[in-house]
Amino acid sequence: MLLNPSLLKLYKTQLLLTLVSVIMYWCFAYDLIRTEYIKLIVFYSILFVLFYQLVNLLKHQPKLLEYLAFGCRAVFILAIPNLSQDFYRFIWDGRLILEGINPYLFTVDHFITGNNLPVTKALELRAGMGDLNASHYTNYPPINQLCFTVAALFSSKSILGAVVTMRLLIIAADFGTLYFGKKLLEKLKLPSYHIFWYNLNPFIIIELTGNLHFEGVMIFFLVWSLYLLYVGKWQWAAVVLALSISVKLIPLIFLPLFFQWFLKHNSSTSPKTDKEIANFKLLKETSVFTRIMRLSSFYGIVIITTLLLFAPFYSSEFINNYSKTVALWFQNFEFNASIYYIARAIGYWLTGYNEIAIIGKITPVVVILVTLIITFFKQNKTMVQLITALLFVLSFYYFSTTTVHPWYVATLLILSVFTRYKFPLVWSFVIILSYLAYVNLNKADKSENLWVIALEYVIVYGVFIWEVFIKKAPKKLEA
Incomplete structure (x- = not known):
């Protein structure tokens, strides 16, 4: 039977x-x-x-x-994403590279308005991605572009074929995260099933597998890097972290936070294998000068590897176009924000205008200052403390930024798996409210519904404040 x-x-x-x-x-x-x-x-x-x-x-x-x-x-294998249009641009970029064209140098509309159709189903892809995506230069880093190119290689004519290929890559990355996430949880003596708060979460399944957002690939490399760092393979950890940055730039914000790990970390765990014992013993006995050199080497490997990955696309136009596109996220785009919307309202009250250009320039400076404060003044010597620092810095960034798309929360969710904090898990549920932000889309009022956004953030901030400032912390994890 x-x-x-x-x-x-x-x-x-x-x-x-x-x-x-x-x-x-x-x-x-x-x-x-x-x-x-x-x-x-x-x-x-x-x-x-x-x-x-x-x-x-x-x-x-x-x-x-x-x-x-x-x-x-x-x-989801044969499903066309129904909550996001971004995959059309992914397919466009991949097919453009396959044609030998640098995707960072031209907007989609550059080709379409010139009646030049460089890829198969160009008009269909342009219609699918929409005006906003088509009018700007691509902002996807090189490993992300490699994934798009693989999809084009296996399916240069079919949109569904390209979707299936990209989906398989994202699913593979999710199971890589499952593998290394479980191993890291076991090393930290945390329940290994906690990884399923990420891997089985409908938010992750729908936003990454369903809607084809490559945060899943970035997260795979990030978790792998943290695991390698914990077991003492810091050189490879640096290489893999560079791969994570080369999928999505967001891990760049984490770089200062590794300072205490290299300069002050002494393992309080019980390493099991002979190799782990040797690595931890070496780490404990190294001098301050050696630790500084190791930290510098770690940063050097990350930066050099990242630059090498961008090198095939390098040109003066690339630098100009890419920097402009990245700046748009701070100074032009607005979606599902919290603190920024309060600052915007104050700006309207004081000047009568939307001060996003000014606020967008101030926000990165504030985020950098908070990151440096957490780097030097918060205990980040153990892996759990380090990951908690990563979680807090990224949370502050998302709380203060002008744009928070639903899939951004995926990185917070995976980091929370290794900590005692559950507010990202709650956010992964209420983030669905962000899709209601434009509930007035077919009416005269085209703006976001701020009541819906307020409900989302009241819940998220409520849990955050409870966990961070009110709830009594359990015994510290020192791993």
Whole structure:
């Protein structure tokens, strides 16, 4: 018999929850339009409740959770993303590279307005990505572009074929995160099932696998890098961190935070293998000068590797175009912000104008100052302390920035897995409200619904304040 009746009876609740989850994911992937707001919220809420129950019920059955994580992702294989248009630009960039054209040098509209169609289905891709994406230079770093090129290589004519290829890459990255995340949790003597708060989370499955956001690939390299750093392979950790930066630039903000790890870290764990014992002993006995040199070498490897990865695309035009595109995120774009919207309202009250250009220049300076304060004045000597510092710095950045797309929260979520903080898990649930921000889109008022955004952030800030400032911390983790 294929199924043992006793096993069916034993796991009947889990099987029922799994079946309902798969059905709901299918509905989400193939029977949902972004503007169907009630349907969107209901489907997502049900999936989140089912996910929470399944992780708690199967936390001692990690293999079953792994199969479930894969099965839920497999549902999306043939689905065209329905909550994001970005994948059309991914396909465009990949096919452009395959044609030998540097994607950083030209906007999509540069070709279209000149009646030049350099890639297959150019007009369809242009229509799909929309005016905003088509009018700006690409901002995706080189390893991200490599993923786009792989998709073009395997499917240079079919949009669905390119989607499937990119989806498989993202799924592979998610399982790489699962592998190294579990290993790191075990090293830190934390429950290994905590990794499923990330890997089985419907937010991750929908935003990364479903909507093809490459934060998943960036996160894979980040977690791998942290694992390598913990086991003493800091040179390789630096290389892998550069790969993470070359998928998405956001890990650049973390670089100062490694200062205490290299200068003050002494392991209080019990290394198991002979190699780990040797690495930790060497780390403990090294002089301050050696530690400074090691830190400098770590930064040097990260920077040089990153520059080498960008080198194939280098030109003076590239520097100009790329810097302009990155600046847009601070000085032009607004979406789902919190502190920035308060600052914007104050600016309107004082001057009568939207002061995003000024606020957008101030925000990075404030973020850098906060990062330096956490770097030098907060205990970051252990791996748990280091990851907690990464979590706080990135949280402050997202709290203060002008634009917070839903998939940005994925990085906070994976970092929280290794800490005692759960506010990113809560945010991964309420972030669905950001899709309601433009609920007035078909009405005269085209602006975001600030009441919806306020509800999202009241919940997130409420949990954040409770966990950070009110809730009594458990015994410190020193690993």
